[in-house]
Amino acid sequence: MAGSTIKTVYDIFQSMDYGPTSSSTATAQAWLEHQSGALGLFIDGRFVLPAGRQTCSVTDSSGGSVCTTVCATDEDVSLSVSSGASGFKAWSALPCHVRAKTLLGLVSGLQRYGQCLSELCDLAQSPSSFSALVRLLQYYSGWAQLRDTLLPDWTPRGLVAVVVSDDCSLYSLMLKALPALAMGNTVVVIPGVETAIPALLLAQLFVEAGLPAGVLNVVTGNVLSLASTVAQNPLTSYVTYSGNKNDGEKLCRATAGMGVPVSLSISLGATCPFIIFESADIDSAVDGVIETAFKKKRECQWLLCVQESVLDIVVARLKSRMAGMKSVPLQKEGDRRLVDAAVEEAQQQGATLIQPCAPSPSGASYPPTVLCGMAPSCPCVVTPPPGPLLPLLSFRSQTEGVTLGNHSPHGYAASLWTEDLTLALEAAKGLSVGSVWVNSHSVLDPSLPLSGHKESSNCTDGGKEGLFQFLRPSSSSPSLPRSSPTSLDYSRFGTATSAAIIPQGPDSSSCPRSYLQYVGGKQCKSESGSSVSVLAPDGAVLAYCPDAGRKDVRNAVEAAIKVQPGWMKRSPTDRAQSLFTLAKALEMKRRDLAASLHSQTGLSLEEVDKEVELSIAQLYDWAARCDKETGGILPVPQSGSALSIPEALGVVGVVLPDSSPLLSMVSLLVAAVAMGNAVVMVPSPKNPLPALEFIQVLQSSDIPAGVVNILTGGRDQLTQALANHSVIKAIWYWGSVEGCQYLQHTCASPLKNLWLHCLEEKDGGRVWSQPPPSLLEERWRRAVQWKSVWIPTA
Known part of the structure; x- marks a missing residue:
């Protein structure tokens, strides 16, 4: 009919956008009002709001104030550590099945208050999957049940400090705290700004589920300062950190010489390769690129690597899929300047852009952008700026693709796309990363060991392998005695010269033997x-x-x-x-x-x-x-196979x-x-x-x-x-x-x-x-790093 405005199914499909999400925060606001809009510290099983403390305002995506949190002092840290040390005696002495029952009881609490938790995460700009948290609890409650059976020669470390940076997710925090609790440790959580509110709610839910007082404490404020203070306390046995590399380095330097081990898991800001081989399902691969590379909030940066034989097809599909996409809000106002500078520099070096629309002259948003024709040495490839920018590089052979994927100093994860299983396994083995997702991306499950290679980690999270950072052999004492840092000139350490050798006498027959090195x-x-x-x-x-x-x-x-x-x-x-x-x-x-x-x-x-x-x-x-x-095949709830490889x-x-x-x-x-x-x-x-x-x-x-x-x-x-x-x-x-x-x-x-x-x-x-056997196993575990390979079947 002439002039008809009826759309075909094809027209509707092409114009579809993601549906609106629920924006109600009534439940979260009610809980915050119950706390008078000012959240205190969680120490010894209850909220504490000490007087005379500085506060920090938590803001939502629009810049409005959500609530305030307390900036803890040294006195507050001392109370939380003392509470944790007292709680350790009771918690570690409990039978395994009692600890497992307590952790499993939190699942019911999450189901009752899941909406409140989700809304708080959204308000604090730290979205987290409710189902992922439930899976974490179920998995580690099982390990709490089986600790004495499957890990008989290991004992908990004691008081563990779990530290996460300001922009880290709640999942990353719980991936550290839950296995520590499951193994019988007590925990002092030092959350970043974005995870402070949901962490405090979870602490309250833990106590309601039956967790003894003092087993889980939460102190808020300046993350690095608090972490250093907790590490300095002689009652602290271990410090583990998740977040960005700069803060991780500062934490290591601040705690050097205190006699407490510190482990780092650096996922934020890591550059991960997204490799598309010519044997891939191109449509699925391009959909995967759109889903993971242009999220509003993402922990890692992606680098798209495409085999030359399918480069033109991939570029065409990207242009088609990106048409009509909206600008993505940036995390911080200052990110816009960095994004503009990176795009300008890339264009000066010969890059061409794929954008759904022109960027606005100013503002805290930017359209999804693919930078085509980049060289591996370009600054935005080596250290991609924040924002929805995706550098695209091409490669010729399969070997070159793996080499390109290993170009980054980070070794967090990689996504491979191919229908050739042999190629997938060979490429996964050749990549220097901790997690490889075949024809998929961002698959997380607590049974998968996360052991970042190169600059991404010096510990393992997840799986049975991740439990050992919170344990030590029962037959040995801690290898680092607690002490105060010595006054050490790091620039002059190891520069002293050896004593000079002078002739001892004329009798050459008595001259000692001279050895050679190897x-x-x-x-x-x-x-x-x-x-x-x-x-x-x-x-x-x-x-x-x-x-x-x-x-x-x-x-x-x-x-x-x-x-x-x-x-x-x-x-x-x-x-x-x-x-x-x-x-x-x-x-x-x-x-x-x-x-x-x-x-x-x-x-x-x-x-x-x-x-x-x-x-x-x-x-x-x-x-x-x-x-x-050897490693093995891991049982995971999703359809597919997961390999754990040392x-x-x-x-x-x-x-x-x-x-x-x-x-x-x-x-x-x-x-x-x-x-x-x-x-x-x-x-x-x-x-x-x-x-x-x-x-x-x-x-x-x-x-x-x-x-x-x-x-x-x-x-x-x-x-x-x-x-x-x-x-x-x-x-x-x-x-x-x-x-x-x-x-x-x-x-x-x-x-x-x-x-x-x-x-x-x-x-x-x-x-x-x-x-003893546990010491031999410790030597073996010190000699390996873990790689998990996820291969979906449906």
Whole structure:
């Protein structure tokens, strides 16, 4: 009919937009009014509103005030920590099924007050999925039930501080707090501004569900200042942080030397690749791009990588799908300036834009924008600015696509799109990220381990693997004694020169032997050509060994990084066979090593024979473990399959203790190497000779050259060089209090996994000679990082 305005189904479908969401906040406003619009701290099972405190105003998306929260002082922190320490005695002593019942009881509370919680999250601009929180509670209540059955040799740490930055989500906070509670710890939560209100409501719901007073405390205010104060309290056992990298680095530096372990999970601001191969379902892939890249609030930045053969098709589909899209509100008013500057710079470097509309001259919103034709070195690719900007890069081969995905210094997650399962698994294995989503994106489940690689994390959250950061072996005491930070000049640490060696006399026959270090499969002198004296127990000069420095560390790391990828790709069975040959080579050299131990340490022949025998046993044990320690398929509620895969860290720096010089070296070396790592080892300056004698054992085995490197010299000097090398992923350290403080301060950037021990063992070395199963498992877990791969089936 002429002039008809009737639309076809196609017209309606093309013009459809997302439907309106419910904007009612009546329930949340009622709860806030019940609290008089001023939320206090949650300490010892109740709300506390101390007088005379500064307050912080929480605003909604329009800038209006939602309520005020208290800025806690040192006195408030002390009360919360004392309450948590008292609550730990009761909470940890409860039977597992009682703790599980308490956590599971919160599910009913969430179901009753879910609308209030959702509205509070929306008001505070921290939207969170109600179903995801329920899933978290159900999952970790199960682990609370099974802790003593499945983790019998582990014990809770004590009081745990859970810290999240201002722009972190409630899910990230609960992913830390719930497993800590499930394992029997008590928790002091320090939330950011956006998560403070829902965190306080959840604390109230926990107590209503039966959580004993003091088990969960919430203090609000300046996150970094409060976290530092909590860490300084001697009753605090562990600090874990989620949020952005800058605040994480500041927290590590502020808490260095306090004797409390600090772990970081850096997801905010991480750059994640979204890779579309030519075998992908292009329509589904483009829909996935639109859904994840142009959200109003997103924790990570996305980088679109498209194979050249389908680049034109993807660009055309993007233009079609983005037509008619509206501008996206920016998180902060100052973000608009950053977005405009990034777009202008990208255009100057030859980028073309895909936009549904022209941006307004000013304002706190910007249209979804794809930046086509970018180079990997462009600033907006390396560090994408906030806002709805999506850089697009192209690649030719599948290998190049994986290389492009690994270009970012972050290793949080990646999204792969292909209908070829073989390609998907190969690409997932090649990507240096903690989570890989195949034909999907942003899949979260507490059963999936989240172990960010590179600069994204130095701990694991989620799954069974994430529980161990809140546990320690029952047979060992904390490795870091509580103390106050020493006055340490970080710029001068490790710069002291070794004592000069002068001729002792004309008798050349009495001249001590000179040893060489081991780098890249060859014995060599130090780059400086200098040596240090090795003394016998009676004070006589026993030998000379190289005095290594920064250049030697650089050479050792270069040798290790060349061979480590190939060593890691070897099958576990092949690595096991190499370790078996190492054990046999050690057996053949046992007399020489026993003699070296005897002259170096002054121990009896019987004692050194026992240490050599235990070292041989360690090699055989870990050779047998190589193909036994594997991941598996995880049971998840969604349709599909999820794989949990342990992977090697890369290059590990190991600074050895003075006690049990051979056994400690073999125990740590074989744990790292068995899992596919390469190592740079620093023997004890006091007892280096067994490690140098061990070089002959390494040369007699078929361990590839460069997998094991041994450097001798000053402990502080080599520790400083290891800490500042960007390639080294982890440092295992036995040494001084100052050395531990230096590593905690320095290894936040570049981020490293730290395993620190300030003092020598007081048990006569039984930790090496008679390690319980939990200590052996801890060594294995320190040597791996986890990757989860999600493959949907529907």
